[in-house]
Amino acid sequence: MRAIADGLFTDETPPRLVGGCDRATGRVVFPCPDSSNYEAMPLSSDGVLWSYTVQRFRPKTPPYAGPEAFAPWIVAYVELPGQVIVEARLVDVAFEDVKIGMPLRFKPVPLDPDAPDSVLIPAYAPAGDAA
């Protein structure tokens, strides 16, 4: 399966998320901007939950390209210590069990869970004791 966009994940197995490091300031951003001012860098696969919400209604199409059938999903901000906080899905956890600060690990998921050939989007799942 491929990522929803080129250059989002590294080519290794399992993949890591690719951020961009500002050559002048060292600031790390995600995704890596298409600019010579940024150098692509693999981001840490481990992080902690910084904040989140649950998307309870189907976003408008366009631009949303997810499946017609909608089930709520978690929008998470995940802190990758010393690097950057990234926005991604949070999976494999019940909504009521989500806790800010919980340890997470990178785990890309299909945009459409029921389509075998669906593109992958960035996501995290509980890691360690929380898994």
Added chain:
Amino acid sequence: MSDVCIVGVGIHPFGRTDGMSGVEQGVFAVRQALGDAGIDWPQIQFAYGSSDAAGNPDTMVDRLGLTGVQFINVRNGCAAGGSALFSAQMAIKSGEFDIGLAVGFDKHPRGAFDAKPAEYNLPDWYGDAGYMVTTQFFAAKIMRYMSLFGISRETLGRVAEKAFRNGAKTPHAWRRQPVSIEEILEAPMISDPYSKYMFCSPGEGGVALILASEKKARELGKPLIRLKAATMRTRPPHSFEVFAPSIDVVEDDSGPRGTASQIASRDAFRLAGMEPGDIDVAQLQDTEAGAEIMHMAENGFCANGDQEQWLAEGRTEIGGALPVNTDGGCLACGEPIGASGLRQVYENVVQLRGDGGDRQVPGNPKTAYSHVYGAPGVSAVTILER
């Protein structure tokens, strides 16, 4: 230097007005403001107009009179009205003009604001994945704030309950029925922790304010409502804003991130020579219930976390120590972007004149504060004094 004064106010009721364009609602507000100031359109020397989605404000000269008046259009996200007011103030302060107009109106389609990734310099996949949804940002911001400072969901409910209660007393409000806190808390969720009653909706409306030099205001014989400060500021480094695929990490992340609101607020208090404790009534941007909570602290009115007790004690009620959003705010009035910030100032003028009727703040308020926040990290503040 002498103060700039607000000598006339007008409003077209917020909500939905089928068959009336946004510009027409703006014109309605201007005519009311002219009547309030006791002047005619040809006396207006300049105008600044804000509208995000309802056409160019300067086209209203068609209807008001082709006097050749200078008319500048302002677009600045949700801070557009504040920017129009700031500009109008500067035009008078410069000494170039004596009297002029700040007008804002809008008319948005039903439902959430439409946003495309390219308009925000974001890649298409970000929209494909479902993140071009403003409500996600507001929800994630309050979720972290609640976790850091022990704010309960019930407190969010209290904010919304107050908004609808105040809106019921306000002729220009859209939502004019009180809603119980139980209904607010148990309503369908939009984006956790917010239920549908905790978000405002895009709407329609128009507001006009006529500003004059102090000398001109005295000639008109109106009670002097002085604009002691009007500031518009942009965001500091490391802030958390709407449509953010990433946020900077910071060394000490135990507090809220810096915001444009903090900067605009601090500078407004400095210009006015006042402190938060000097303010008698405040209108704070409440596009969601939690925004009012966070903006109470960002504008210096209380410490982070104190809101839990403030709301429980009713300190922000109309009869409380610091009444907040006396007309029901965005939650009860809806948010026509170009008009929303000017509505707050309109409400403050009404309160300072003692014309608030059922929603009048008791004790003859003398100072009033307004604050708007918009994407991507812009904020405008005004302080009025009678």
